[in-house]
Amino acid sequence: MNRTALADSLLVARLYLLRGWRRAIANPRTLALKAGVLVALWLFVVTGDARTLPSEVEPERFKEMMRGAAAGLWLAFVAVAALSTPTAARSVQGSSFLLRSAGLRPTLWGTMLGKYARRVAIFGAFVVATAFVLAWGFDVPTRNPLTFVALLVFFLTAELTGMAVRLGVAATGVQLGDTGRVLFGGVGVIVLSVGVGYPEESIALLSHLPVAAFGEAFIMGIPEVAADETLVVWATAGGVVGSLVLAVVIEQFALRSWFTGGSRERAGAERTRVDDLLGRLGITGPTRAVAWRLWLQSRRRPLVLGLLAVPALVVGLALVEPGGTDIPLFPLSIGLYAVWMATVSVGLNPLSSEDETLTHLLSAPGRDIVRGYALTTVCLGIPVTVAAVSLAGVLVGPLWLTVPALLVSVAVLLGVVPGAIAIGLIMPRVGALEQSVDGPITPSKFAIGVHSVLLGLLVAPATLVITFAGRVPPVAVYAGSGVTILAALLTGTVALNLAANRLDGMTLG
Amino acid sequence: MTDAIEAEGLTKRFGDVVAVADVDLSVSSGTVYGFVGPNGAGKTTTLQLLAGLLDADGGSARIDGTDTTQRRELTDVLGYLPAEAPLYDELTGREQLRYAAQFRQLDDSGVDEALERYGLVDAADRRIDGYSTGMRRRLGLAQATLHDPAVLLLDEPLNGLDPQATRTVTDLVATVSDDGTAVLVSSHDLATIEEICDRVGIIADGRLVAEDKPDELAGGVDDRADLEAAVIELTDG
Known part of the structure; x- marks a missing residue:
């Protein structure tokens, strides 16, 4: 040089x-x-x-x-x-x-x-x-x-x-x-x-x-x-x-x-089977549009799909552990990990995927938009969560705690998805990046932190009773799980309103 | 005498997509050449090929006699301003120009002169993230012309500018051209292109479909037509 x-x-x-x-x-x-x-x-x-x-x-x-x-x-x-x-x-x-x-x-x-x-x-x-x-x-x-x-x-x-x-x-x-x-x-x-x-x-x-x-x-x-x-x-x-x-x-x-310019993809099909399915389910208007668009963006981002598969990989790793992973909390832990991964990957930073469409988006009712986001996140999160918990419960165990873990995980998913959207709207990360990125901007670290705390608080009752499963009566396990399920559903309802109001009150500039 | 910009059979493919096909160009020193066409026609790709920022798949191009594959030598003779001015938001306008000047071994007087010439003296010590679109464009122009290049390539320099800012930028382009620089400018602002350019090339689907003086191009379609009508006529379908 x-x-x-x-x-x-x-x-x-x-x-x-x-x-x-x-x-x-x-x-x-x-x-x-x-x-x-x-x-x-x-x-x-x-x-x-x-x-x-x-x-x-x-x-x-x-x-x-x-x-x-x-x-x-x-x-x-x-x-x-x-x-x-x-x-x-x-x-x-x-x-x-x-x-x-x-x-x-x-x-x-x-x-x-x-x-x-x-x-x-x-x-x-x-x-x-x-x-x-x-x-x-x-x-x-x-x-x-x-x-x-x-x-x-x-x-x-x-x-x-x-x-x-x-x-x-x-x-x-x-x-x-x-x-x-x-x-x-x-x-x-x-x-x-x-x-x-x-x-x-x-x-x-x-x-x-x-x-x-x-x-x-x-x-x-x-x-x-x-x-x-x-x-x-x-x-x-x-x-x-x-x-x-x-x-x-x-x-x-x-x-x-550096100077080849790579190759450019030709435009893909405008509509997908998912959009048709949404229509057949009676989902219309902005909710359908947002759900379809978020699905399309998620499907085309390899990182999102890869992250959603991580909980299943962890189950696979537990299988090869020679000593086994015989702890009561294992199925629930895997389920909650899947919930956390789905919400962080898809729903926690809704504004990052908007780019220049935000003005258009703000012309629709906030509730419809939030429902669209929640719909796609839940639809992606449920199969991942159910698969992860089922695999963990059936292949690793304990089997009898699989059902409570499934119920708790799915309920928590339903609760924290609107929660994640609300947190993402309150603490968005839409700032300039150092260089162009392939895919969405990752959520704010503070948003991830608050979201994790919310998840932790919701699952605390269920976690407590499942930890002592075997030493407390089964009815206590179901009761503790029930408290988490109710709290999650209540949180989801409140968060849905909060997110919708937040979006309705949002202005540009 | 050789032209300041010369291209023969310039071709660029991105996988299956042919972005630029067999384009010939020649632009003389001291003239302004307008490059117009629909979105995706190949204007930006052609400018990037001429700037040596992309490798051509066919043909060749020279800037002031320097082959565009000679990237290091090209830096001395070329100024390039892409659609999004390459500025660092964390710097002030003066810092940005000082930074650019250091690569050219220019002293601070060159920076002060550029700030004066492009009307940025008052904003010189403000951070760029607070600049308006017009100010960013002027700073980008100042940066691209800091070393008095023989050729200036401007990609959509009028996008998003109000009439006053448009006038400022076009006046600056005229001044640069009067100083002997060959300017190639792409734009959708056909009225301004018609006004400031000595020659205009129309590109569609990567091919140069017409090239002439602006009034000749317009008259070739219809005696009473303007450049806009000519572009629509020549690039439609």
């Missing part, structure tokens, strides 16, 4: 960080939430078992854990980098300006450097702080400069590998399509779930990956653990060389994929 390209790349990176910072301070609530999560996580590590971990486990086991954790973290950052890598010039914000002012290299590397710096600043600080505390358990803080160099190379290689993978796939011209993306995402969820479900085996497996060598950097200087410093030197040097190779490859991939 010549001097000008380097200077321009730094300029692009600097602006990327400046804009990110200005966006962050313009939204202090979200900034506080993110900072709070990081600090809470760090405090958990510092005050929890992790601090005393080094002195409580076998040195070899501790070494394996650090190596495995490093490899797992590296893979996670590769995935994050891959997902955020633009595969077309138009996906880079301001690309028409940057590419015509600075050219490809500064646009590509400046944006990458900005992201890299942000990740190192946020997660790097977290990792260093955590590693410091872990080492503190041995009273020997890691002060070896090699640790920090290794950390930088660790993040750099992850970033570049993610970019190379994503751009490499894009450069082949292969497009996964909706089904392929759902399947790919499903495989990812299964792999991740197995990893979380079998932490010891996963860590052991990950510790054999070459990138696990970076894990040794964080245990250098700890007595008895015997970190391999030479290996860290080789990993760091190899990482630097590998990064240079990856940089060349990435530029070639970007040249091949």
